Amino acid sequence: MGERQPFKMRQARDATGLVVSARQIGQKPEPFTRPLRCPYCEHEVTAQPEQPRVSTKGKAFTRGAHFALAKEKEKGRTAEHLAGCALRTDHTLHAIARRSQGLAELGPRYLQTLWPCLR
Template identity: 75%
Template structure:
């Protein structure tokens, strides 16, 4: 499956229980501290910022910010 995450989450939970949205990823300073957890199952998730990408057909696009399981958990 390469480097693509299995799930792209739009929210994560801060250690205080507060929900963090993907829109908050990349803000300076970031309004959250790591580790972040899945809001449903409590697994640790990583914040993935918005990134420019190129499709398999060579067309540029932007991958939206999201939360994903760490590669070791996939």
């Protein structure tokens, strides 16, 4: 599907099962118990605090606080949500296209429905 841009998760689940918002990252003391997990699967996530950044065009901006998948411990593997996770969107899009009986087409950066009534 081409170059994948990771999306920023706005929620996580802490060790006690509590759903945590990205707005809580950076609070002292932390209002959650580590380790943190994806709210939909058991993949570990990390809390990424708000950070000032500079774009490739030199413009300053603030990257908002968010949760990100923890790196895989096995070398050579990229982090991805576990099978069946609602946030594993690339697998969901492939499944839709595969099961569509030709009524959906998956391109490098899109999913197009071929139903005349939806065009």
